[in-house]
Amino acid sequence: MDIFLKSEVVKRSWLRNMGKGYFITGTDTNIGKTFVTSHLVAAMQQIRVDAIPYKPIQSGVVKKNNRLVGEDVAFYKEYLDLKEDFSYYNTYTLETPVSPHLASKLENVSIHKEVILERYKELEEQHDVIFVEGAGGVAVPLKEDFDTIDLMKELKLPVIIVTTLKLGTLNHTLLTTEYLKSHQIEIKGLIINKVPSRLNVMEKDNVMMMKKMTGLDVIGLIPDYKQPEDITKISNLQFQNMIMTEKLISSEGFDELD
Numbered sequence: 001m002d003i004f005l006k007s008e009v010v011k012r013s014w015l016r017n018m019g020k021g022y023f024i025t026g027t028d029t030n031i032g033k034t035f036v037t038s039h040l041v042a043a044m045q046q047i048r049v050d051a052i053p054y055k056p057i058q059s060g061v062v063k064k065n066n067r068l069v070g071e072d073v074a075f076y077k078e079y080l081d082l083k084e085d086f087s088y089y090n091t092y093t094l095e096t097p098v099s100p101h102l103a104s105k106l107e108n109v110s111i112h113k114e115v116i117l118e119r120y121k122e123l124e125e126q127h128d129v130i131f132v133e134g135a136g137g138v139a140v141p142l143k144e145d146f147d148t149i150d151l152m153k154e155l156k157l158p159v160i161i162v163t164t165l166k167l168g169t170l171n172h173t174l175l176t177t178e179y180l181k182s183h184q185i186e187i188k189g190l191i192i193n194k195v196p197s198r199l200n201v202m203e204k205d206n207v208m209m210m211k212k213m214t215g216l217d218v219i220g221l222i223p224d225y226k227q228p229e230d231i232t233k234i235s236n237l238q239f240q241n242m243i244m245t246e247k248l249i250s251s252e253g254f255d256e257l258d
Contacts, residue, residue: 021120021130022188023152025138026162027172032193034072036162037133039222041080044129051129052082055090056116056151057142059135060097068095072133091119101141111143117154132157138179149183158186160219163210164194165203170210177214189219196224
C-alpha cells in the first residue's frame with residue numbers, strides 16, 4: 001500500500017474515532033511544547049487532516065515584518081503550512097516573558113476566559129483538529145483567579161504531557177500527572193521530547209520508571225534535533241512511527257495499515 005493510501009486510512013480513522021482537540025502541556029519550562037505541538041500539527045497535515053495549533057495566551061514576543069508577535073506562534077508560522085495571520089492562532093499576546101498573570105498586570109491587559117473559549121469553539125468549527133498549547137505547566141496562573149488547570153477544565157480536552165529523559169524528569173512528570181489526576185483531567189499520554197539517538201542507562205530506566213510511576217503510556221518519541229528546521233524534513237511514515245501510536249490513532253486504524 002503506498003503512502004497516499006496509508007495516509008487516507010489514518011485520516012479516516014482519526015476523524016471517525018478521535019476528538020477535535022487536545023491540550024498540550026509540559027513538565028517544565030522550555031520542555032519543548034511548541035516543538036511537539038508543531039510536530040503533531042505537521043503529522044496531521046501530512047495525512048491531509050486540517051489541523052492547526054492554537055496558543056490562547058503567549059508571554060514573550062519576537063519581531064516579524066516590523067511587528068511584535070508571539071514567539072511560539074512565530075515558530076508555528078515558520079515551520080508549518082499555516083495560511084492565516086499570526087493573530088489567528090493566538091488570542092492574547094503579552095510582551096513580557098513572565099507568567100501570564102504578571103505580564104498582563106504589568107501591561108494592563110485583562111484576560112477573559114470567555115474570549116478564549118469562544119475563540120476555541122470558532123476554530124473547532126472551522127478545522128478538523130486543534131492542538132491547544134498551554135503557557136508553561138499545569139499550575140501556571142493565567143490571571144490571579146484563573147490558572148492553566150482551570151482553562152483545561154473549561155475546554156474539556158484530553159491532555160498530552162510533554163516531558164524529557166533528563167535528570168529530574170521522574171519527579172517533574174509524576175507531579176504533573178498527579179496534579180492533573182487530582183482535578184479529574186483526562187490524560188492521553190506522554191510524549192518524550194529531545195530523545196538522544198542512543199539512550200544511556202539512566203535514560204532507559206527513566207522510560208521504564210516513567211510509565212510505571214504514572215500509569216501512562218508513552219505515545220510518542222521525538223528525537224533531539226540539532227536544527228528546528230529538521231521538522232520539515234521528516235517523511236510521512238517517519239511521522240507516523242514517531243507520533244501516531246495506538247493511543248492517538250485507534251487500533252482499528254492500525255489494523256488497516258497492516
